[in-house]
Amino acid sequence: MNDFRIKPIVYLGCPYSLDNTSSEKDREKRHAQVTRCANILFRSGLNVYSPITMHHQIQKHKPVKMTTREWLQLDFEYLSHSQLLFVLKLDGWENSLGLVSEIEFAKEKNIPIVYIEPNKEILG
Numbered sequence: 001m002n003d004f005r006i007k008p009i010v011y012l013g014c015p016y017s018l019d020n021t022s023s024e025k026d027r028e029k030r031h032a033q034v035t036r037c038a039n040i041l042f043r044s045g046l047n048v049y050s051p052i053t054m055h056h057q058i059q060k061h062k063p064v065k066m067t068t069r070e071w072l073q074l075d076f077e078y079l080s081h082s083q084l085l086f087v088l089k090l091d092g093w094e095n096s097l098g099l100v101s102e103i104e105f106a107k108e109k110n111i112p113i114v115y116i117e118p119n120k121e122i123l124g
Helices: 024-043 053-060 069-079 096-109
Strands: 011-012 045-049 084-088 111-115
Touching: 011 024, 011 053, 011 069, 011 096, 024 053, 024 084, 053 069, 069 084, 069 096, 084 096, 096 111
Parallel strands: 011 045, 011 084, 084 111
Antiparallel strands: none
């Protein structure tokens, strides 16, 4: 097994709620897609953090009412400790307030950004 304690953290962002305008079905679909992408990155040996993978499940257990800006404050903490930002370019990614803010934050902090075009494995 890989020793992930010595691997840098990489952050995987994608659109999710589109500022709370997307349907539950769309959020479920995006959760599945980004989790498949996180799995690919994880299997390649990266120490990947995917906030949608984690927070979607938490919200299903017992929803926490937070605005996009409040979620971003949590996400920026993780992103500030990451060595790289991966951006999964799912539908709506360019209009996602959260994702666009994460990209801007990464640029301000000089965190390199890699854009991922979703393939068949990710799209499911």
